Amino acid sequence: MFKLFKYWKESLLGSLFCVLSICGFAQEKKWHNILQENALEGRVSAIKAEDGYARLPLSLKNEVREPVWNLGQDAAGVYVDFKTNASSIVVKYKVNGGLNMPHMPSTGVSGLDLYAKSSNSNQWNWITGNYSFKDTISYTFQNYVTEPNSTYRLYLPLYNSVEWMELGIGENDQLEFLHQKTKPIIVYGTSIAQGACASRPGLGWTNWMGRNFDEEVVNLAFSGNGRLEQPILDLIKKEDASVFILDCVPNLGITAERTEEKLIGLIVNAVKTIRSEHPITPIVIAAHSSSQVPGVLNKKNTDGYNLSSAIAEKTVKELQNNGDKNLYWLTSKEIGLDNSSTVDYAHPNDLGMEKIAAAYTRLLQKIIK
Known part of the structure; x- marks a missing residue:
């Protein structure tokens, strides 16, 4: 009986330690609000902060047909460019529509994608992430190897509108959002x-x-x-x-x-x-x-x-x-x-x-x- 009690005690303490470790990991993250920090790329110049993550400005709402307006809220082609020294990147966000379609998976409809390229190369390489599709969707990118001063590109969902999104890195890590100054x-x-x-x-x-x-x-x-x-x-x-x-x-x-x-x-x-x-x-x-x-x-x-x-x-x-x-x-x-x-x-x-x-x-x- 004593051995059984000792086993359950050790298991409980071990589980508690894991929970505290996970909570600690979450608390150690420094979160960046992508919209508030004006980090979004891939949108027309008429877009303003009040337009959220959409691709069409509010000024067009009464000018276009309803299906066009609704689809214009999807984040297709919208992306974020940044530099960071973080060894782990977590993105959490919420979408407003269904996660998938009969002919298209959740990873395409509602998911994210992360690429990186070094400063002396034009080759973009893919970083796979661990994802969880729940009420709040999360992607965790870790165990990747990139060159110092690499540029990262995070693509937003193709067929869903984003309600909010945050990007988390370690408290002591640095992050700089980038913007392309080119003719689109x-x-x-x-x-x-x-x-x-x-x-x-x-x-x-x-x-x-x-x-x-x-x-x-x-x-x-x-x-x-x-x-x-x-x-x-x-x-x-x-x-x-x-x-x-x-x-x-x-x-x-x-x-x-x-x-x-x-x-x-x-x-x-x-x-x-x-x-x-x-x-x-x-x-x-x-x-x-x-x-x-x-x-x-x-x-x-x-x-x-x-x-x-x-x-x-x-x-x-x-x-x-x-x-x-x-x-x-x-x-x-x-x-x-x-x-x-x-x-x-x-x-x-x-x-x-x-x-x-x-x-x-x-x-x-x-x-x-």
Whole structure:
């Protein structure tokens, strides 16, 4: 009986010690409020502190359709750059929507992603984290080896809005948030550009592509609602961008309401709107990434993707022939998806995201001055 009591006593003390150690670890963290410290990158210049973690400014709430506004609260493409000497980084935060979707995991919809690169390299390397998806989500990054003076990049969730977020490091560690002073790459697109269906945020194609450039990348993609609408065009034309990417064809299929003539008109108006403020800044318009994909037998989908892409390509070439020498067309062949590149023949998996990012990288490296 005495031995049993002694065993339980020692177990209880051991458990208590572990709890106190964990609490002590939490108490030893120095927490930084990412929003209050103005650390967020990847958003248009019109964003203000009161806009929270959103991608659209409050001034647009009554100007855009409700689905666009709601999707604009998602943090797709938003990121934080910083330097630190910390050997352990903890991020805790709360999101406002569902953690996942049937075709996309929690790590992509609601998760984070951390990368780092040394000061003498352009290579971004990944740091995996231990995560917990509860009411408060947490990621712990530790046991990593980085060079002194490395730059870290933390990507926020692709398909969820963030209510609050804090980044914790040791009490004696240092942290400096960084900001890119470059002309941004502006992306206006659909669910594909928003990040569906990457398994984690760093693999969304706009984020993946962004690691190949010094320019900040601004993601204005809205799932099912990238339709070249005037309020968004008026927002992006105010940006002093290095290039404008209009990847909206996947949401511009031909229907009874959206005729071929209307699609042509949308494209012409989008280019005209941007050109009113930026007469020579490069504009890229892309085909549906899943048009003309070999080895897929769903004829109705294929025909629809091919039709809208063909109309868009013809329109772009006419604008080019009329004198716009800084307007570019990205073909689906250049993107190069195959029948292993998507989740559902529209939304890329990680392999498809890599192909799209690579295609844009090749083109932008030629046209960004």
